[in-house]
Amino acid sequence: MGSDPDFIVHQITSGPNTFLTNAFLIETSGSLVAVDAMMTVSDARNLRRRADIIGKPLRSVLITHGHPDHYNGVGELLMGLGNIPVIATESVDRTMRRIDDAKEIQWRPVFGEEWPKERVFPDRLVSDRETLLFDGVPFTVRELGPGESHCDLFWTVGTSRQAVFVGDVVFGGVHSFMNDGHSLDWLSSLDVIEKELQGVGTLYTGHGNPGPPMDLVASQRRYLLHYRKTVRNLSKGKSSLSAEAKKDLIRAMKEVLATDALEGFITAGADAVASELSRKGN
Numbered sequence: 001m002g003s004d005p006d007f008i009v010h011q012i013t014s015g016p017n018t019f020l021t022n023a024f025l026i027e028t029s030g031s032l033v034a035v036d037a038m039m040t041v042s043d044a045r046n047l048r049r050r051a052d053i054i055g056k057p058l059r060s061v062l063i064t065h066g067h068p069d070h071y072n073g074v075g076e077l078l079m080g081l082g083n084i085p086v087i088a089t090e091s092v093d094r095t096m097r098r099i100d101d102a103k104e105i106q107w108r109p110v111f112g113e114e115w116p117k118e119r120v121f122p123d124r125l126v127s128d129r130e131t132l133l134f135d136g137v138p139f140t141v142r143e144l145g146p147g148e149s150h151c152d153l154f155w156t157v158g159t160s161r162q163a164v165f166v167g168d169v170v171f172g173g174v175h176s177f178m179n180d181g182h183s184l185d186w187l188s189s190l191d192v193i194e195k196e197l198q199g200v201g202t203l204y205t206g207h208g209n210p211g212p213p214m215d216l217v218a219s220q221r222r223y224l225l226h227y228r229k230t231v232r233n234l235s236k237g238k239s240s241l242s243a244e245a246k247k248d249l250i251r252a253m254k255e256v257l258a259t260d261a262l263e264g265f266i267t268a269g270a271d272a273v274a275s276e277l278s279r280k281g282n
């Protein structure tokens with residue numbers, strides 16, 4: 001961004017118990033646009049507090065993908081604000097509605113009252129490559145299909161494409177969530193964004209730090225290739241990994257990414273990827 005930016009990005013990050021998740025407030029001349037909305041009641045309230053402190057009206061919430069750490073908090077974020085559009089593509093909307101009950105069954109016992117009682121889903125659908133304007137700042141959506149989730153998309157923002165909000169297609173220096181078992185499609189999505197994000201300023205990730213798009217995409221590709229290769233070697237064609245093999249997987253992944261941040265994701269997704277690799281053509 002130059003000395004006269006047409007928007008400012010505020011990144012809000014949750015604690016480790018809620019997976020170091022990022023949500024963003026994009027401040028334009030007269031308003032705010034949220035990208036994602038956190039998972040728990042407290043994290044969403046914290047995001048709302050940041051919006052209230054900035055003091056400009058929230059104009060809409062853009063959703064990057066249908067995982068609850070990114071959309072659960074929409075209702076809490078918008079509490080009392082009236083009719084504010086929640087925006088995603090049809091496939092992301094469908095994914096959210098499809099997985100929502102199962103996620104609640106899985107996670108309410110862990111988070112209790114912190115799990116929002118009612119989740120709010122998109123009420124404005126956009127098509128792939130559609131551009132929305134907020135205070136004259138373009139926000140363009142691009143849908144990638146299955147990858148990190150069952151349907152990913154990213155938002156490119158600014159007249160000179162200063163920023164891109166990529167959801168969890170790229171993690172910023174933390175371990176990756178592999179549970180949805182689309183690692184091969186995910187690699188294809190990285191090829192697409194590498195081609196399309198040439199010249200884009202800063203890539204903002206759903207977890208971890210922002211950075212230069214090409215560096216972060218290259219790291220993500222290395223991570224996925226190493227994860228797939230290691231799971232393939234350890235699973236030997238089976239659709240799951242032994243407890244011992246999962247320990248080896250942790251060691252192997254820490255060789256390509258030497259951090260404990262979101263380390264739990266390494267083993268959480270192992271069986272999903274073993275299962276994916278056990279199927280023909282993966």
Ligand SMILES: [Zn+2]
Pocket residue numbers: 021067069070168177206207
């Ligand atoms: Zn996430």
